[in-house]
Amino acid sequence: MDHFLYKDGVLHAEDVPVSEIAAAVGTPFYAYSTATLLRHYALFDDALEGTDHLVCYAMKAAGNQAILRTLAQAGAGMDVVSVGEYLRARAAGVPGDRIVFSGVGKTADEMRTALEGGIRQFNVESEPELEALNDVALSLGQVAPITIRVNPDVDAKTHAKIATGKSENKFGIPIARARDVYAMAAAMKGIEIVGIDVHIGSQLTELAPFEQAYGKVAELTETLRADGHNIRRLDLGGGLGIPYARSNEAPPLPLEYGALIKRTLGHLGCEIEIEPGRLIAGNAGIMVSKVIYLKSGEGRDFLIVDGAMNDLIRPAMYDAYHDIVPVIEAEPGVDQHPYDIVGPVCESGDTFAKQRDLPPMTAGDLIAFRSAGAYGAVMASEYNARPLIPEVLVNGDQFAVIRPRPTFDEMINRDTIPEWL
Incomplete structure (x- = not known):
């Protein structure tokens, strides 16, 4: 179960319309549900009731400090696999005696x-x-x-x-x-x-x-x-x-x-x-992208979206499946149409789905990749000089940007040019 549901024909993250977040932060972006994170943590904690136990969230699944603090305040420990993850967990307020180093x-x-x-x-x-x-x-x-x-x-x-x-x-x-x-x-x-x-x-x-x-x-x-x-x-x-x-x-x-x-x-x-990670974070997050172009090919139609393999690499790396849905719900009875859903990166591997049935789509429409909370943002890169996309945390009827999209200047200015050049 998650907390991404249609209300009045619009996909919501808890009580916030996803289209409202898109208007505020631009696309593509990740959105996480606090209620889903806490529910999934509680499922594991309750499953071990009656035993001496600690649920250590595997933060390699999704490591934003806001997510870590949300879970730590609920009682979770952390499983880390690098000193960077260790320091990130400590910065989020997790005490050392609740951190396991794998x-x-x-x-x-x-x-x-x-x-x-x-x-x-x-x-x-x-x-x-x-x-x-x-x-x-x-x-x-x-x-x-x-x-x-x-x-x-x-x-x-x-x-x-x-x-x-x-x-x-x-x-x-x-x-x-x-x-x-x-x-x-x-x-x-x-x-x-x-x-x-x-x-x-x-x-x-x-x-x-x-x-x-x-x-x-x-x-x-x-x-x-x-x-x-x-x-x-x-x-x-x-x-x-x-x-x-x-x-x-x-x-x-x-x-x-x-x-x-x-x-x-x-x-x-x-x-x-x-040390659960995927089951806590996976269905607690979505990636939202916008259709740039509808392109007709030889015997198939392509939806070219502004999200790419650098933002969500699981389909390219693992041939992973993500359910893809329109942010604006289709009217009942609307015929579905098969699309290849692809990004703008210059590789054929930048393909999210082939011949996936969706209602008729057009440029400017928003789509959501479900179950993208785990191994999504944490595996993202700046391949093709594409800035990392924002992460947003929703809590009831509120949302906050928990990692902003860097500007092109911020991204480019991290490089340094040697004196001899």
């Missing part, structure tokens, strides 16, 4: 920043990283709390580019080597073992891979405890998918996911961490 390539400088600023735990991905973290912690006179990310070799049955739990993926250590690596960690004076970490991928649409992975984690927990390790926290990652197409069968609900966690791991008495 990622395969943490540098010593990143580790140092997080230790000095406060951190809940590092999710360690390799033996070399473990050694580097121990050195940094000892140099600061600190002890770094860690989980070790294990790779359970489970097929998440998702897109190859977002699968992370198979043996050929770069993430974590093979679960078969876990005992040796935990023994190595236990011998380090700058390291404190607090638990186990696992994350098998993103956009999972069934529970079976989770159940398989969590079963292996349960066995490993018992083994490591028998070895003398104080395993008291299980970081289970994220990955629960969302329905991008309204016609698709819906992925499992957070309540079902929570029941699975309790069934497979509840007997261990561990604190549970989960």
Whole structure:
């Protein structure tokens, strides 16, 4: 469920007409719904009711500080994968003891920043990283709390580019080597073992891979405890998918996911961490674009819009589907027409959809790309010297620009020209 609905024939973000936002900030732009963000966070929090738990929002999905503060004020922690995300979370008011640091390539400088600023735990991905973290912690006179990310070799049955739990993926250590690596960690004076970490991928649409992975984690927990390790926290990652197409069968609900966690791991008495990102932010955001031209081709019509692959790269990168709807609702009974919906970037890959049925469109009409809140604005670029587009947060009948569109001068003046030129 989201809060982008038609009212009196106009698409609204909560109680604000999307056309009103377009008139104020121009197109294209991203708009997020506060009510949807909070509702989706609460679904996960409620799903783990009765357990000691923390829902850490995976901020790589959508990292604007206004979004982070909205969720943090509701009780969320944060999962970060870079020092930039760490500092962004701290700037948004998230305390260090509610931030989990993931990622395969943490540098010593990143580790140092997080230790000095406060951190809940590092999710360690390799033996070399473990050694580097121990050195940094000892140099600061600190002890770094860690989980070790294990790779359970489970097929998440998702897109190859977002699968992370198979043996050929770069993430974590093979679960078969876990005992040796935990023994190595236990011998380090700058390291404190607090638990186990696992994350098998993103956009999972069934529970079976989770159940398989969590079963292996349960066995490993018992083994490591028998070895003398104080395993008291299980970081289970994220990955629960969302329905991008309204016609698709819906992925499992957070309540079902929570029941699975309790069934497979509840007997261990561990604190549970989960790191949802897409399901919290995905349907909480839309990208709005304007039709520039209607172009007739050989056997097909093109809608050329002012949004492009640099603004929303998921279709070009993943062949991802986004539901696309007109901002002004069509009259009942109006015949649909198939369009190729494309942007102005000089690549054939700048295509959002092919032969997508829409009511008849013309230049100046507004369209909305649904389910664009996750991996939309955060993956945007200035390719073709196109400025990053604004982000807008809606709260009831109010909206605010939470990242303005830079001017061309601001974008161009970030370059510096050497003296010899």
